[in-house]
Amino acid sequence: MKRLGCILLFILFYASLAQAAVDSYSFDDPQLNKRFIHLTENLRCPKCLNQNIADSNAMIASDMRRKVHQLLSEGMSEDEIVLFMKARYGDFVYYQPPLNAVTALLWLIPLSFVFFGFCGFLYVKKSKSNESSRKSVEKNKALAIEKANSLLGLEKEQ
Amino acid sequence: MKKIGLFAIPLFLFVGGVAFLLKGLYSDPKELNSSVVGNPIPDFKLPDLYDSTVIHTPDIFDGKVTLLNVWGVWCITCAVELPFLTDLVDLEGVRIIGLYYDQELDPEFGTRSIESVQKEAYEMLNRFGDPYKFHILDIKRDLSLDLGVTGAPEHFLIDKKGVVRWHHIGDVNENVWVSKLKPAITVLEAE
Numbered sequence A: 001m002k003r004l005g006c007i008l009l010f011i012l013f014y015a016s017l018a019q020a021a022v023d024s025y026s027f028d029d030p031q032l033n034k035r036f037i038h039l040t041e042n043l044r045c046p047k048c049l050n051q052n053i054a055d056s057n058a059m060i061a062s063d064m065r066r067k068v069h070q071l072l073s074e075g076m077s078e079d080e081i082v083l084f085m086k087a088r089y090g091d092f093v094y095y096q097p098p099l100n101a102v103t104a105l106l107w108l109i110p111l112s113f114v115f116f117g118f119c120g121f122l123y124v125k126k127s128k129s130n131e132s133s134r135k136s137v138e139k140n141k142a143l144a145i146e147k148a149n150s151l152l153g154l155e156k157e158q
Numbered sequence B: 001m002k003k004i005g006l007f008a009i010p011l012f013l014f015v016g017g018v019a020f021l022l023k024g025l026y027s028d029p030k031e032l033n034s035s036v037v038g039n040p041i042p043d044f045k046l047p048d049l050y051d052s053t054v055i056h057t058p059d060i061f062d063g064k065v066t067l068l069n070v071w072g073v074w075c076i077t078c079a080v081e082l083p084f085l086t087d088l089v090d091l092e093g094v095r096i097i098g099l100y101y102d103q104e105l106d107p108e109f110g111t112r113s114i115e116s117v118q119k120e121a122y123e124m125l126n127r128f129g130d131p132y133k134f135h136i137l138d139i140k141r142d143l144s145l146d147l148g149v150t151g152a153p154e155h156f157l158i159d160k161k162g163v164v165r166w167h168h169i170g171d172v173n174e175n176v177w178v179s180k181l182k183p184a185i186t187v188l189e190a191e
Helices: A004-019 A030-042 A058-072 A078-089 A104-152 B002-026 B076-090 B114-129 B142-146 B174-190
Strands: B064-070 B096-100 B132-137 B154-158 B164-169
Touching: A030 A058, A058 A078, A058 B142, A078 B096, B064 B076, B076 B096, B076 B114, B076 B174, B114 B132, B154 B174, B164 B174
Parallel strands: B064 B096, B096 B132
Antiparallel strands: B064 B154, B154 B164
């Protein structure tokens, strides 16, 4: 029980630290607050490669949070702020990559897999049905010969 | 023929996949395509690090090829590259201007006074070499943000018309100088 208490205290201590590490920007307007959270979660920190600027404590991330806050207060829309950041840090800075000549392969490769897979499926299906129809033709032919032979009164030779 | 196809297509896909992943293994994820290259340097009006009455504007780049070096006293790599940059100034005649980048100086984030930073910068440059003509103090780091700076050290090569022509993240060393910076400066000087 004592140990559990220690662990709980430990967790609480670190939780408070984690919260203290992030500067808190807020707006009076809850709509703006929502936009701020959405933007900082979708803008990527250019220094830390795989963290958004809401999570990162890098110098550049805190500068960018401040900038987002400032631009939102000035009345910029979310799209305008994303463009503002892209003009400075490139497409890299936004977690949603645009569709252009460079990124087209990202979309085309999975689509081509689906396309070729479907073609392969059709091809296999067609060749199988061909085979079965050929088999039934042969079977009919054999039956017809047998019938003809019996009509002609010939004994089966084999 | 059909059998060769069945064997070759997966092999081809596999080799292609390996080549793609191998390339990724040796690429530097920090090397980003800079968005500011090709654009004129953003407008700014910022004080000098040592004299707040001196205000620098983009005019400082007029007519001269300049290397703008983003640095701060907190940055270890900046200290490491100072002797090499000083050699570039002394031996190769490169013009280097400092863009002083320090969050601790910003009252919103830190508590340092400008005097203590000036003193520390002076001592650091005295010790490792001083390649700078002067320093632009970017206290709110708005110019840095406009330039797409991600940290320090970073370098921008600016041509005689004030257009950014090269952006380098990280230090300038012998290797970078020979393979990238020197050829770029030669081209810009000839323009």
